[in-house]
Amino acid sequence: MRKRALVVGLGIAGMSAAIGLRRAGWTPVIVERAPKRRTGGYFVGLFPEGRQAAVDLGIADHLHARNPQRAARANSWSVDRRGRRRPALGFLDQPGEPAAVLRGDIEAALWQNITGVEVRFGTTPVAITEGPAEVQVLLGTTGTGAQYRESFDMVVGADGMRSSVRRIVFGPDEDYLTTWNAMICAFQLKQQVPSYEASDSIIIAHAKRAVWVFGLADHSPTALLTYRTTDIQEQFSGSRVQRLRSVFSGMDDPVARHVLDSLEEAPDHLFDSVHQVRMPRWSNGRAVLVGDAAWCMNLYSGMGATSSLRGGAALGAALLEHPDDLTAALAAWETGLRPFITKHQRTARLKQQMFVPSSRRAEALRSVLLGLVRRIRGRRPATEAGGPRTRALSGTPR
Ligand SMILES: Cc1cc2nc3c(=O)[nH]c(=O)nc-3n(C[C@H](O)[C@H](O)[C@H](O)COP(=O)(O)OP(=O)(O)OC[C@H]3O[C@@H](n4cnc5c(N)ncnc54)[C@H](O)[C@@H]3O)c2cc1C
Numbered sequence: 198m199r200k201r202a203l204v205v206g207l208g209i210a211g212m213s214a215a216i217g218l219r220r221a222g223w224t225p226v227i228v229e230r231a232p233k234r235r236t237g238g239y240f241v242g243l244f245p246e247g248r249q250a251a252v253d254l255g256i257a258d259h260l261h262a263r264n265p266q267r268a269a270r271a272n273s274w275s276v277d278r279r280g281r282r283r284p285a286l287g288f289l290d291q292p293g294e295p296a297a298v299l300r301g302d303i304e305a306a307l308w309q310n311i312t313g314v315e316v317r318f319g320t321t322p323v324a325i326t327e328g329p330a331e332v333q334v335l336l337g338t339t340g341t342g343a344q345y346r347e348s349f350d351m352v353v354g355a356d357g358m359r360s361s362v363r364r365i366v367f368g369p370d371e372d373y374l375t376t377w378n379a380m381i382c383a384f385q386l387k388q389q390v391p392s393y394e395a396s397d398s399i400i401i402a403h404a405k406r407a408v409w410v411f412g413l414a415d416h417s418p419t420a421l422l423t424y425r426t427t428d429i430q431e432q433f434s435g436s437r438v439q440r441l442r443s444v445f446s447g448m449d450d451p452v453a454r455h456v457l458d459s460l461e462e463a464p465d466h467l468f469d470s471v472h473q474v475r476m477p478r479w480s481n482g483r484a485v486l487v488g489d490a491a492w493c494m495n496l497y498s499g500m501g502a503t504s505s506l507r508g509g510a511a512l513g514a515a516l517l518e519h520p521d522d523l524t525a526a527l528a529a530w531e532t533g534l535r536p537f538i539t540k541h542q543r544t545a546r547l548k549q550q551m552f553v554p555s556s557r558r559a560e561a562l563r564s565v566l567l568g569l570v571r572r573i574r575g576r577r578p579a580t581e582a583g584g585p586r587t588r589a590l591s592g593t594p595r
Pocket residue numbers: 205206207208209210211228229230231239240241242243244300320321322355356357358359360361362381383421467487488489490495496498499500501502503504505
């Protein structure tokens with residue numbers, strides 16, 4: 198008899214886990230609160246561990262990187278307080294040479310690989326009760342309000358930073374969510390900032406507020422506005438556009454103006470507070486959390502998608518290795534993954550300073566540091582300039 202698992206959430210972690218489970222001989226059933234699969238999304242940098250997980254999950258060939266061609270001039274620019282632009286180290290210049298994708302690209306590639314897996318939209322868990330040999334889940338249908346019970350051998354909570362599975366099985370959000378006193382707003386730009394090349398990236402990182410434009414090879418750029426604030430609750434009141442205009446007022450720069458104007462025209466955007474999820478254990482009996490639900494590192498780490506892919510793939514591998522012992526499988530999975538997650542949760546604090554410095558001093562230090570690194574690295578060898586950077590993750594040039 199194939200064991201059945203309820204996977205809650207149709208994001209990167211949920212679909213990765215479903216593929217991993219299926220490979221381990223399980224039958225996953227995915228429930229997703231939204232009425233349909235989301236598409237699009239913001240810029241995501243995929244690091245080597247994420248690319249390897251994509252290969253392990255068999256999705257690498259469906260997922261192509263959108264890294265801009267390396268230009269002889271520069272791909273990334275920083276704009277200083279006087280509006281002067283300078284070549285800069287961008288997100289994609291980090292060690293590991295992240296692949297530039299949209300969140301939706303990863304989800305689309307995973308989606309192609311979960312053909313045959315049952316997916317129930319508009320469905321969410323209401324109660325989870327563990328018995329000796331199974332876990333009973335009360336499921337609610339968001340459209341009709343109908344509820345029904347169903348038994349599974351395991352529940353996988355892959356339902357994001359504000360996970361319902363975590364709340365039901367492990368306790369309230371306050372026990373696990375740490376607040377970072379910062380906000381983000383991410384969306385796609387219809388058009389690049391005037392006077393920049395279509396695939397340029399632009400960074401304005403002032404103390405407590407920053408504007409990032411991520412240039413892509415074959416897609417309009419995406420934008421990220423991020424700022425620090427101690428009053429998180431207040432940020433969710435009133436109009437978001439007005440709020441952001443007021444936070445970024447005084448940053449009198451054409452780039453900031455273009456991004457703020459574009460926000461008003463954007464069909465959708467993500468506006469949220471920044472947190473990290475810290476949990477002493479990711480599983481409890483027959484329930485396990487994966488991805489942001491378990492360890493949300495937050496966007497500053499740049500490792501959320503990478504770790505969601507890796508977490509889902511590793512879960513499948515652990516279940517395959519311990520087919521008759523769920524406790525041993527979950528323990529082995531967590532032991533193997535924990536050091537990687539802890540490391541990146543820690544470095545996220547430093548990376549936050551790179552995204553949005555905490556003070557004028559930190560802003561100056563950031564600028565000096567990155568300038569120094571850029572000088573040490575020097576100009577790239579001529580052979581690299583202009584070389585192909587858009588390719589399938591499996592390595593096949595497109
Ligand atoms: C602006 C921004 C930039 C980022 N940049 C990067 C980057 O450069 N590199 C990187 O690796 N990561 C990045 N990340 C992080 C990365 O996108 C996330 O860590 C990753 O997408 C998390 O995936 P997930 O599946 O765990 O959660 P989610 O993407 O949150 O998916 C959860 C899913 O569960 C569903 N759901 C929620 N509640 C329920 C419920 N009660 N019942 C049923 N379904 C439910 C949701 O609708 C959703 O489909 C970034 C994040 C942001 C916001």
